[in-house]
Amino acid sequence: MSAIADNIRFFDEKLRDTPCRLVAVSKTHPPEMIMEAYNAGHRIFGENKVQELLEKRDLLPHDIAWHLIGHLQTNKVKQIAQFIDTIQSVDSLKLLIEINKRAEQFNRTLPVNCMLQFDIADEETKYGMTYEEAIALLQSEEYRNMHFIRITGVMGIATNTDDQDKLRGEFRTLRGYFEKLKETFFIANDDFKEISMGMTSDWELALAEGSTFIRVGSGIFGARNYNK
Numbered sequence: 001m002s003a004i005a006d007n008i009r010f011f012d013e014k015l016r017d018t019p020c021r022l023v024a025v026s027k028t029h030p031p032e033m034i035m036e037a038y039n040a041g042h043r044i045f046g047e048n049k050v051q052e053l054l055e056k057r058d059l060l061p062h063d064i065a066w067h068l069i070g071h072l073q074t075n076k077v078k079q080i081a082q083f084i085d086t087i088q089s090v091d092s093l094k095l096l097i098e099i100n101k102r103a104e105q106f107n108r109t110l111p112v113n114c115m116l117q118f119d120i121a122d123e124e125t126k127y128g129m130t131y132e133e134a135i136a137l138l139q140s141e142e143y144r145n146m147h148f149i150r151i152t153g154v155m156g157i158a159t160n161t162d163d164q165d166k167l168r169g170e171f172r173t174l175r176g177y178f179e180k181l182k183e184t185f186f187i188a189n190d191d192f193k194e195i196s197m198g199m200t201s202d203w204e205l206a207l208a209e210g211s212t213f214i215r216v217g218s219g220i221f222g223a224r225n226y227n228k
């Protein structure tokens with residue numbers, strides 16, 4: 001059995017009996033490695049770049065649920081709107097409007113699952129909204145008229161640190177946003193249920209803090225040979 005298949009089984013075991021699922025982050029890794037995870041039964045994969053996602057999707061089975069987890073430029077939405085399962089990195093109303101518009105043009109039967117990305121880390125390079133921006137988005141007239149997207153939850157990238165207290169604080173912040181938004185905007189909407197947080201180095205803590213999607217790359221596929 002391959003190391004990748006072993007790693008998939010490891011996470012299957014760890015997440016059994018939890019509401020949390022694994023997004024296998026395959027960025028920088030070739031389709032053959034994705035197939036090893038696929039053949040171990042895994043179906044949810046995450047990529048952070050549109051071009052790379054398109055190239056891989058062409059070569060891989062079409063029952064993969066692709067999650068876009070990286071910053072998405074508005075002008076690239078049309079390239080993925082037909083097939084993408086989930087866009088975890090929605091960080092503006094403008095982007096959401098474009099996703100809805102392109103999904104409508106493709107006449108999708110299933111809406112695009114969209115998650116609101118929040119800025120929970122210190123690092124200035126991280127994308128994501130503030131809580132106030134998310135409120136404004138959800139109160140907007142435009143959002144209320146969208147029928148080809150659905151907002152399924154929140155996503156955040158924690159600071160790259162070993163400091164467990166700091167990480168726990170950031171995960172709690174994201175969970176707090178989720179709970180307040182749930183109460184305010186989605187109380188009767190079962191689609192809004194996801195909290196995407198935790199990566200290779202901090203997924204156990206994220207799981208303990210209520211994550212429903214951990215996004216694990218190097219912990220499944222090994223180290224990436226260049227930084228992405």
Ligand SMILES: *Cc1c(COP(=O)(O)O)cnc(C)c1O
Nearest residue numbers: 025048069199200215216217218
């Ligand atoms: C690359 C990436 C991951 C996975 O990182 P690992 O440390 O390799 O597990 C998770 N989330 C996002 C947004 C990423 O870009």
